[in-house]
Amino acid sequence: MKSRSTLKHIAEHLHLSISTVSRALKDHPDIAAHTKQKVRELAELLEYEPNAFAIQLRTNASKVIGVIVPEISGYFYHSFIAGLEDEARSWGYSLMILQSGNDPEVEAANLRLCRMNRAAGILVASTSGTKDLAPFERTDAAGIPVVFFDKVPESRQFPKVSMADAEAGFLGADTLIRKGRKRILALFGDHALSITRKRLKAFQGTFQRHAADGHLTIRHARSQQEARQITFEALADQTYNAVFAMSDEILAGAMKAIMQHRLRIPEDIGVLAISTGLIPGLYEPEISYIETSGETLGKRSFEILHKCMSKATPLGEFLVPSTLVEKGSV
């Protein structure tokens, strides 16, 4: 293996001191122009590349952001990561990605890894079983800001970034009502998750306020399969003129049931979902959806974390707004 060139090498070749070379390379004002010139040329020639370890050890800070998610694949987190990476790179940061597999212990181990690597900051979508926030507090106390996103704990002690769930729920109900769809089968996820409760509450509240004459059935499904079955059974008679799905996974299940019944969209049944957009775009006709963009959430999360890394920690919960994307399915 070709041993990499260091400041020392350059310094020796040029009969300069290491610090002069170091300063020349960072364009320090003290250094003479012709010296800088010579140093830069030789550095280029020797293919000098700074040793990140040494810099990090010296400055005790890295340009790496730790990201801990339950899983990378699936319906949502990969788009979050994509958006985050984009934004982070433009600020010179890289991403260290860790999956927790929705296991609190792995999550804690991953957190430790981030600490050992002196991550500049950490973004966490917690597991559904995360109860003990102490490890996060310790990390934060050690000077590594922690920001939660998407799946956030109740605690008010950390900054949090998430989708505007209430708004999305409201928008869902409002859209359906405006389109005259008032006999609704609304499918939500696991009631134990706060995301579900927030969306549900807003949806239900809006419906009751503005469509008292309508008919709303709320059902909960914890998987695509379950969503499919519930939908299939519910749509057997013609009670409903619209289906609402609170997530991609549930939409996927509902759509199968709709296709199985060979119902036409939007003639026989209207469909609306809360989604990142990929799945609704797969059907014909495409499905209208309330967009909860993973990319946007990623970018926004970086911004918040970035603030935490520089100055005062902006506590509180930041919401990424949702917007209606009309595709004609409702």
Place this chain on the structure above:
Amino acid sequence: MKSRSTLKHIAEHLHLSISTVSRALKDHPDIAAHTKQKVRELAELLEYEPNAFAIQLRTNASKVIGVIVPEISGYFYHSFIAGLEDEARSWGYSLMILQSGNDPEVEAANLRLCRMNRAAGILVASTSGTKDLAPFERTDAAGIPVVFFDKVPESRQFPKVSMADAEAGFLGADTLIRKGRKRILALFGDHALSITRKRLKAFQGTFQRHAADGHLTIRHARSQQEARQITFEALADQTYNAVFAMSDEILAGAMKAIMQHRLRIPEDIGVLAISTGLIPGLYEPEISYIETSGETLGKRSFEILHKCMSKATPLGEFLVPSTLVEKGSV
């Protein structure tokens, strides 16, 4: 910020030398049992965590693997990353994820980043525009093994891991023929990509050899939209009894056209795709597919890279086999 404890702190408290503490913590045989005991207890108490930078600087090696992909989101790479992370973590490695945005320059910059961070190894899915392999050679020469995956260059100089494209193409044609579907509309991607050419060649060859009496139309699409339009037009008359899609993106387009024509699957038309499995599972009935698993590719890639990192570089191209997953759509 709470300053972290170091070996030095522990050593001072215990009136030991730093090296003794270091050794005690690594369970070095030279150290007395009771000393180890004391050291470990205090380390625990002080919440000692080794400084990865110092270790890395000292040993000039990290436990981080650089991953450079055109994009994280989309139909494929996120599942690759998920599989890779799983495997890497079990070996104590973490992932540094970099998106190239399919831009060769960004790719080169990312490569540089990996070098600066002394990545233990690098996995690259190259951009379609990557022509100059010199940067990769330099990285490799610097002692950081580079392994290409999925989108691999022609060069024989690096180890490569990819899907068994020829096999997948063969399996596609073979399956259709066995099912008696011989009037086929086969949709492929950009002909400039080697993945397309490999799949196409095997598919076409197999068809010609075993279904000379059949009718095969090959079409190329570079986007979901294009695939949709081509399919819609082609299916206007009843020439075909099966559609074959070489990728998820193309399948998505084709399915829209099929739904638009309100054709029944498999009665009116058979459908078969090469896919990772997520998309085919969204339709009703689900679509049969030749599985090209991103997860598996990720795990396999780690294995190859791991070999490269330890001993002799196993050159050549490694193929991840594909298997038929029957869902009854053909």
Place this chain on the structure above:
DNA sequence: ATGAAAGCGCTAACAA
């Protein structure tokens, strides 16, 4: 069984 000391490559305060 334990300690002393060198050094990984870099930065930055201080000297000259």
Place this chain on the structure above:
DNA sequence: TTGTTAGCGCTTTCAT
């Protein structure tokens, strides 16, 4: 404008 020096936290010879 440039050089000297100390030190970041750790590992690892080489003593003792």
